Amino acid sequence: MEPIPLRTLTLLLNYERAVSDPRFVGMRLLESTEADPSLPRRLVKSDGIHEHFKGGPDTIEVFFELCPPDQRLSVQMTSERPILIDMSPRSVIKFSINGPFLHVVTSTPKVTGGAGDSHIMTTGSKDSEDHGVLAFPCPGRKDKQQFVVDMTRMEYGEVGRGTYGENYFLGTLEGYMNSMRGVCVDPERVNTWDACCTALGGETETRMKTCAKRVWERWQNRDSEGWCEHCGKGGKELKRCRGCRMAKIWWCCREHQLAGWSLHKHTCERRTD
Ligand SMILES: [Zn+2]
Ligand SMILES: [Zn+2]
Structure with a gap:
């Protein structure tokens, strides 16, 4: 796993x-x-x-x-x-x-x-x-x-x-x-x-459970549906990192590509350092 x-x-x-x-x-x-x-x-x-x-x-x-x-x-x-x-x-x-x-x-x-x-x-x-x-x-x-x-x-x-x-x-x-x-x-x-889950109750807990379930599904579908490496957004408009051939790294916009680079440059397959 x-x-x-x-x-x-x-x-x-x-x-x-x-x-x-x-x-x-x-x-x-x-x-x-x-x-x-x-x-x-x-x-x-x-x-x-x-x-x-x-x-x-x-x-x-x-x-x-x-x-x-x-x-x-x-x-x-x-x-x-x-x-x-x-x-x-x-x-x-x-x-x-x-x-x-x-x-x-x-x-x-x-x-x-x-x-x-x-x-x-x-x-x-x-x-x-x-x-x-x-x-x-x-x-x-x-x-x-x-x-x-x-x-x-x-x-x-x-x-x-x-x-x-x-x-x-x-x-x-x-x-x-x-x-x-x-x-x-x-x-x-x-x-x-x-660590243990505190009983939050009500709307907050329902929303948290929905979010967690959604993230679990996104993780399961990771090979077919990517996400922006900077903000987590998915969708068809994502653009792949051109430096990475094997790893599927995506960006939702130019702004997030630039913002995310300070972290991604350490693992990008086209590392410059
Ligand atoms: Zn983004
Ligand atoms: Zn890359």
Whole structure:
């Protein structure tokens, strides 16, 4: 059974989450957040984006429930050989994000045929916000180093992007904590517990399950239906990376090809380095 790259899983889950929420219809995906320094910080009331984007670890947990128990994952930061890990053991690490630097304001336009109203959503507007990441022990490491995946760092805007401009973070726990210095004043590690799916209930849980199922199907159909390596979008308009002959790497637009290159250049078959 082919291991699922943790990057791919995160990319597709984030994509499906964004497109499944009626409030996001018409919003330009992934390039939609915008920090406006002229706005007074921490004054605007949140209109739900935090609620939507929180629960990153829960979304992955819901996905894991669909996988056979021996499904493995692969972790690759740049061009090194992918490291294979099991789905378990894993844990959720919970933090308080204190004094986020960026107050992110996202607006969705009013779209004909969409959900109706336009929305203005904010994150980083509270002095302290809960945050959770999923962590896997690095195999063969005695120093207790862990791989961390944070699906929802993009709620802190550009500073929340991953090392190569991804809309999530994938890396070691140490690297994660270091990079959080660019996101907030003081990330305070609260506690760690064994991963388990919290009962979310209602609409959020239904939506998460739908997203997870959709991602599982997309993974199963990966040979016939690709996705944009930068945003996760599928469809017939995708263009293949001309540098890759064996690997099927796709881009949905020129903009995402350029944005995704800082990561893909490490594995592109036409590597220039
Ligand atoms: Zn794209
Ligand atoms: Zn390529």
